[in-house]
Amino acid sequence: SGTPTLAVIPGDGIGPEVTAEALKVLEVAAPTKFEATRYDLGAERYLATGEVLPDSVLAEIREHDAILLGAVGGKPNDPNLPPGILERGLLLRLRFELDHYVNLRPSRLFPGSESPLAAPGEVDFVVVREGTEGPYTGNGGALRVGTPAEVATEVSVNTAYGVERVVRDAFARAERRPRKQLTLVHKTNVLVNAGSLWWRIFESVAAEHPDVTTDYMHIDAAMIHMTVNPSRFDVIVTDNLFGDIITDLAAAITGGIGLAASGNVNPDRTAPSMFEPVHGSAPDIAGQQKADPTAAILSTALLLDHLGHGDAAARVEEAVLADLAARAPGTTRSTSEVGDAIAARL
Ligand code: NAD
Ligand code: IPM
Ligand code: MN
Numbered sequence: 001s002g003t004p005t006l007a008v009i010p011g012d013g014i015g016p017e018v019t020a021e022a023l024k025v026l027e028v029a030a031p032t033k034f035e036a037t038r039y040d041l042g043a044e045r046y047l048a049t050g051e052v053l054p055d056s057v058l059a060e061i062r063e064h065d066a067i068l069l070g071a072v073g074g075k076p077n078d079p080n081l082p083p084g085i086l087e088r089g090l091l092l093r094l095r096f097e098l099d100h101y102v103n104l105r106p107s108r109l110f111p112g113s114e115s116p117l118a119a120p121g122e123v124d125f126v127v128v129r130e131g132t133e134g135p136y137t138g139n140g141g142a143l144r145v146g147t148p149a150e151v152a153t154e155v156s157v158n159t160a161y162g163v164e165r166v167v168r169d170a171f172a173r174a175e176r177r178p179r180k181q182l183t184l185v186h187k188t189n190v191l192v193n194a195g196s197l198w199w200r201i202f203e204s205v206a207a208e209h210p211d212v213t214t215d216y217m218h219i220d221a222a223m224i225h226m227t228v229n230p231s232r233f234d235v236i237v238t239d240n241l242f243g244d245i246i247t248d249l250a251a252a253i254t255g256g257i258g259l260a261a262s263g264n265v266n267p268d269r270t271a272p273s274m275f276e277p278v279h280g281s282a283p284d285i286a287g288q289q290k291a292d293p294t295a296a297i298l299s300t301a302l303l304l305d306h307l308g309h310g311d312a313a314a315r316v317e318e319a320v321l322a323d324l325a326a327r328a329p330g331t332t333r334s335t336s337e338v339g340d341a342i343a344a345r346l
Contacts, residue, residue, distance in 0.1 A: 004307060006034045007064040007272070012042040012086070013281025014291035014335075015070025021293035021339025022068060026300045028346045029316045031309055037064070041090055043074030043081060052089035058097060066303050067094070067274035070296065073281040088138065095131050098271035100264035101162065102169050103131035103240075104302065105247040105278060107230075112325035113255030121231035123254050126177075128170040128235060129243025131264055133162045136240045158194040158239070163201050169267055170237035171205050174212045181213045181234035182206075185222045185242055198239070223249065230254075251278055255324070258292025261299040263306060275303040289334040294320055297342055319345035 008023065010016035026034065039057060046052055061067060072091050074081045094100070109115055109123035133156075140154040167184075174182040184202045188195030199216070206214045217225065219242045225232060226246065230253055238246065251260035260278035277295030285291055298320055305313035319342045333341070 003033060003035045004066070005064040006036045006303075007061045007067045008036050008038045009041050009061075009067065009069045009072075010038065011070040011072040011090075011281065012044070012074055013071055013283050013286035014279075015042070015072065015281055017070075017286075017289065017291050017335045018277060018293040018296035019068065019070035021335060021342075022296035022300045024339050025297045025316060025319070025343050025346065026068075026304075028343050029300070029312045029319075030304060031312050036068075042072050043078075043086060046086060047074070047078075047080055052085060053093055058093070061094070062098065062271055064272050066272050066307060067098075068296075068300065068303060069094075069274055069276040071277065071279060071281040073283070075283050092136060094274060095264050096137075098264075098274065099266045099268070100131045100274060101166055102263075102265040102267055103129035103243060104263040104265050105129060105243070105250065106261065106302075107247070107250040107254045109230075109254045110259075110321050110324050112321075112327060113259060114329075115253050115255065117227065117230070117253050120253060121229070123230045123233075125230070125233035125250070126173065126235050127243055127247050127250060128166060128173060128237045129247065130162065130166045130238070130240045132240075133157050133159060134240030156191070156194055156239070156241075158197050160197060160201065163198055164205070165267075167198075167201050167205050167237055170235055171209045171212055174235040175209060177234055179213075179234040180211055181215075183222070183233060183236045184214070184216045185219050185236055185238040185246065186216070187219050187242075188216075189218060194239070202237070219246070222246065226250065226253065247278055256292070257295070259294045259298065259324075261295050261297075261302055263299070263302040265306065273303075273306050275299040275306070289336060290332075291335050293335050293339050294324075294342075297339070315346060316342075319343075 010019040072086045105127040135154045135156040137157045143151045186195050186198050251257045257279045262278050264274040301313040301316040323342045
């Protein structure tokens with residue numbers, strides 16, 4: 001019904017560089033034209049105006065069919081940029097306000113991309129990271145700052161409502177995959193309050209899905225398995241912070257952070273979902289056309305799939321796979337050369 005609309009937030013650092021390539025690929029892959037509106041949010045805007053995400057801009061973004069985001073985060077240790085101001089005020093605010101409770105982070109070791117593991121096997125799993133709760137809610141504070149008696153807290157918020165909805169989504173996803181296997185990752189041996197809530201909800205939803213094989217791992221042991229035998233995972237469901245950390249490891253073992261895509265999904269479609277690479281603004285390589293845009297390009301495949309264009313999503317993935325298989329070891333291409341090469345295969 002009508003031209004789909006896309007809010008584009010290129011953001012900071014390598015964000016604009018990789019987003020340009022993602023849009024290039026989207027343009028040739030999408031079966032329909034997207035009406036894209038660019039929103040200049042991020043460090044530059046904040047430093048110039050003090051604005052992070054004005055309510056009126058959020059209201060406009062909310063009216064789109066989907067959001068494509070590059071990365072946020074300014075130059076490290078900029079005295080004019082308080083830590084977290086963009087991360088919390090822009091990225092997390094979008095995830096919270098738009099109810100992106102499923103942070104979907106697939107990891108596949110594509111043929112041709114290199115794993116630092118000697119024997120990774122076939123790696124193809126997806127992390128369903130809770131996106132709106134946990135230690136990310138900003139429930140905490142600091143007392144007696146700067147004194148020897150300083151106390152700082154970051155309270156992890158876990159609601160039955162929030163845990164149940166993400167666990168249900170993970171079971172539904174596991175059910176649609178051939179192996180139908182779901183692993184809960186938590187730290188129930190220490191975080192006994194949140195852990196008990198996650199465990200009880202996981203077990204009760206499992207009873208409704210007898211066709212899904214389930215298991216449980218503590219977060220620390222899960223990192224051993226992900227390094228030693230990552231092919232054992234199919235779907236992982238976990239809390240916001242554990243999910244953040246393990247998806248950087250997952251990226252590292254499947255060809256690197258430059259390939260890792262993600263979707264911040266609102267499964268109920270009460271607001272637009274947001275698609276972005278797992279990586280950040282990479283200030284160390286920004287502005288040099290050194291960033292790999294593949295993660296941003298694969299994020300548009302997730303976006304297309306979410307909007308019901310599964311065929312186009314598959315074509316983008318195939319083009320990326322072909323490009324990965326053809327990447328000659330030891331050679332480097334610029335960000336736009338990679339984007340051009342993938343677009344040319346479509
Ligand atoms: P980062 O992901 O930006 O960079 C980590 C390392 O990976 C760096 O060495 C970087 O050069 C490399 N890298 C990242 N993306 C790459 C790509 N596409 N191609 C090649 N190499 C790539 O993480 P960081 O350095 O911890 O964070 C930098 C800033 O980004 C911080 O301000 C952080 O808060 C922010 N951040 C934002 C997001 C996001 O917008 N979703 C995610 C992570 C970090
Ligand atoms: C990510 C990032 C964000 C997160 C930060 C920048 C808020 O690391 O998208 O993985 O922790 O979720
Ligand atoms: Mn992260």
